[in-house]
Amino acid sequence: MSASTKDYSHHETPVQLPDNQSTPEYVSDAMASLLSKMDFDYVFLLPGASYRGLHDSLVNHNRNLNPKIILATSELSAASMAHGYAKAADKPSLCILHDLVGLMNGSMGLYNAYCDRTPVVFLGGSGPLDPDQRRFIEWNHSASTQADIIKDWVKWTDEPPTGNATLKSIVRAKTIAETYPPGPVYVSIDTHVQEQPVDESLEKVDPSLPRYKAPPAMGPNEDALAEAAEMIVKAEFPVLVGGRFGIYERMRKPLIELLNISGAGGLNDRAVYCWPSDHPQNLSGDKDALREADVIVCMDCIDINNVMGTYAIRRRSDTKEMREKASPTIIDMSLNAIDNNSWTAFGGPTPPIDLQIVCEPEYGLARLISAVQKALERNTDLLGRVQKRKKMLEKRHERLRVAQIEKAREGWDQSPIRVERMIHEVYQAVKGKPWTLTAANHRSFNEVVWNFPGAGAYLGADGGGGVGYNASAAIGAGLALRDKGRFCISLGGDGDFLMAPGCVWSAVHYGIPMLHIINNNSTWGNDEVHQIEVAHNRRRPKENAWIGQAMRDPIIDFAQIARGFGAWAEGPAQTPSQLIDILGKAVEEVEKGRVAVVDVTTTLGLLS
Template sequence: MTDDPSSRYAGETPINLPENRRDAEYYSDAFVEFLGRLDVDYVFLLPGSSFRGLHDSLVNFGRNHKPKLIMGIHEQAVIAMAHGYAKATGKLGVCMIHNLVGLMNGSMAVYNAFADQVPLMVIGGSGPLDPAERRWVDWLHCANPQSEIVKSYVKWSDDPVTGQATLDALARGAKIAMTQPAGPVYVTADCGVQEQKIAGSLHMPDQRRWQAGPPVAANPQALAKAAELLLNAKLPLIVGGRLGLNPASTAVLTELVELTGAAYQDDLAMIAFPTGHPQNLSGERKLVHEADVVLAIDCRDLASLLNGYTNDRTEVAQGRDKAGRTVIDLSLNGMAPTSWSYLSSSQAPIDVQLSADPLFGTQQLTDAVRQKLQSNDALQASVKSRKAIIAERHNALRTRQRETAKKDWNSRPITPARLVSEIHDAVKHKKWQLAVRNQASFPEGVWQFAGAGDYLGHNGGGGVGYGPGAAVGAAIAARDAGRFCVAIFGDGDYAMYASAIWTAVHYRAPMLCVINNNNTWGNDERHQIEVAKDRNRPRENAWIGQRMVDPAIDHATNARSYGAWAAGPVTEPDELSKVLLEAVKQVESGRVAVLDVHTRL
């Protein structure tokens, strides 16, 4: 084999190793062996001396294969990569972070994963625990305990002090992270322990005995009551939430929606149901106030859902406890760990609580509904009548949404609705997956989703900068699964961690990245407009301290410096389809394509 590293970059294959892998010699070797047994495909990292032993073991003991190293250029992006990969695959995402400095850099990304209930294991290099072994810089980087930084927003953490204890912590942490409701865990790996030779016997945990348990089932009496309420409602509404990450959810949800004759809506920043299904009324914001029975399945913020996710502070509390509306909650939210933040602190009144695994509970509820419908002609007729009415509303709603998307179609700057429509037209015949999208500017009803697994959802905790890293993690998963990865970024979100593009290019993870670039922190500029309006002050000044101009960021040139194909800024509406066609061809050839499109606020 040649010694020229450039010939080995794509696979990053280690050289000059024994023909057969030897038994673990160091504790860090054992840690890598156990990660492989846990079926961990990748470890996302930014290099750091506090896990140099682990790094060496991944390469020279594990041969950089299962798990394979994926390197990023900032800790927040690295953790977001593991986050995006976990959502795309349903598997445990694993990343390694360098002691205090790395963890402080990446802490926002840990909070995002916590809020998003994503199974993630953060392994933090630390120490040495023995003060006699610490260099001067180690004193700056050590803490007791190091996990204190993120304890308030992980499911579990441990700071083990021996090799065996670290192995045991990895086993326990993996199980806790994957147990529903899922979430991140943090395990420190002392650098001194990593580099110790294994002395005496070492017990390797049996990974088969450290798996998440079977799904939690709902109470039979509560199921029967929920089924009766749904079937006897005048206008029942079913809302699907985080189960939209599991492709198996769509068929189960579809059967329940059709059996009950209910209207359906996807929860905020989730997709679990076919856009074109005649009972899908996603985008009809006032529907939750019309419904007399609302079934929320795995929805992260029930209180906000019930008030229609209003942005008007004067209306926030008004819709939560609407008279005459019955609320059924099917989730494990009550079992989710709490945080020192107000995450999930907003309370909603619940009439029937179905505490169950969302998918399994939905299957149970479907069975209960089917039983009540048997030989009940009156209920069956009522369901049929509701379905016909809802189908008419669906057709009218989708017509309005298409018309709204066409408004100002040829305007400059380009409307976000046209941008999204053109992207969809360019990829609709591909086996696509939408990893990231703008939430506020994404037009409902335009993009045709087949159901769960087509879109990977929001960042969870509101941390801007999530998009590029998460998209790269999703692109790696899409590459392995043969899917076409698409990401639509806001320009601020993208600019924060554009360096993640290098990782996608380096590891040959093709994806189409489109920057919805309004050259401003759009959400905050709208807030300034609102405040100026309320105070009777000039709205014309809202852009100051918001616009990213003079100079405008040259995103295309920046992306090319990371090795991507790039074009833009695209400013003419009629140029969009042609440039997108070329970008799609580039992705199909195995490249990362970045397209910068100037849009209106």
């Protein structure tokens, strides 16, 4: 990454402005000035007349700085970029959407951010609320309460009717977004209000005041924590399941510390990698671990039923009802109990937990480490049990990895390329770089083909299962990673890429170096596998599963599409040797500061 340019000031710098920033003349100037003080480095947007006043103020009052405009090519891309940026930057991001139609186009992006508990402040042009101020088109694009359409999947909404109310609402929105459990918020900004001149009635809002700061982390109940610690150290086979907070690098050290002092096995929740792949207590991929465990600690796991395999359809071997011995004690350390939504069933039914510790998970982890240490100090005889477990787990980890390597190498040299081989070669191409995996099809990953150092190396999935997230979110994340000197790598499906291919233009235009791999099986692969399963269950021909699924005749030329948006692109790579050659070139291009897209012809993946 050292060879890439550090100066992006030549992009979209306003001209013919006075030497000194003027005082706000319009309410939208005051909005832009306020945003400049709220630690928003960038704003992701697609233009819309409903916020033309604020757009002008961001450019001509703020001089397109703090926040700097990142132009997307669709509202879904704008929302997904903001989502990815917030996770990579580890702070709230900002996105602006056009009124009703823009909000409807971007609404899936808001849902993904909500399910992924990601703090994004969405501003939406609206109105005018006063009917006498509306142009003809604004009647089509106005609603009595604009946010009604997305109220069910954001943390908070507001429809402020005045300039003062709008300024205060924007600051409050960020506070709510970053208060745990975090999530997206939405504020309508009235078109007419934006364009009103500033007068003496407009108040100054200072976002640095304590009242606008997110409250301190909620701590755990100490009695429950002590009880959990005793269960862990006295267990025969405790297992720690790391959840969503594993997307943050700051969690790497404490998670490893808890694993080491407890002598527990480590498993990952869906779409996260909390533990180092080569840690001797990492049992990720061991389908028997949960079935055999007697104490299971779920830390920031959003859907514990999914962790435990208690859903009725396609029950797994770790389902509680299939256990040969007594059910385990399940401990939940999260904010799940207070993060409920009556509209979406996301998160599942009541989980099968025995001890619930309601707290901010990061703070809870620190307190749990202390509680485990104290439990071991009170009874030093338990240290021998911990060491015994560690030796058992090390042997189990070694056997697991041997079996996983053997499984992964089945059809290793075949064409189309097996997904495991593709992932292995991508990792080999970037492993010497300061890489961060920003997006991927998590179901395809086997830790023997990609070595994760622990929390923060992978930024997790979309959250809500909305297709069209990966490439756009990777670009938003890549912007934050560029500023940190990291190598941005992402993998996404061909269908996901087709949802918003124009996002590549944004990455190229703003000089966001990244490597994006298109896992191209020329079909809506997950759904084709579903059709195969249904055909099997109904004793019907699986040979018809591709109809209405496959995207062939013609085969889509993804490399040509990406080149059309200005990226370096090659493919399709159809053999492992072709892939290795193309990846070498692609990495070189990224290190020059370019966007590289590689199209890889692969086999079908697994069932979701």
